[in-house]
Amino acid sequence: MIAPQPFKYKCPKCGYSKIVKPKSDVIDLVEMLNICPKCKSEMERVELNILETIVVKLPL
Ligand SMILES: [Zn+2]
Incomplete structure (x- = not known):
């Protein structure tokens, strides 16, 4: 099964953004x-840039 790719929501109005990392194919509401x-x-759904993709995949 292919893991869902992380993506980002960006607010076109105020510039707020948040990265969403789906943990599985179960959609977290x-x-x-x-x-x-x-x-x-x-907010608009946007793709992560290269740097953000790397950061997201780093284990914490
Ligand atoms: Zn906003």
Whole structure:
């Protein structure tokens, strides 16, 4: 099974962004929420850039 790829939500209005890392193919409703917590606008789903992809995959 292919692991879901991490992605990022970015708010076009205020610039807020958050990285979403799906842990499995089970959709986490909280993580999938794409409403900006700052201005309540709908955020856009964007691909991670190279650097962010590396950071996301680092074990903590
Ligand atoms: Zn916003």
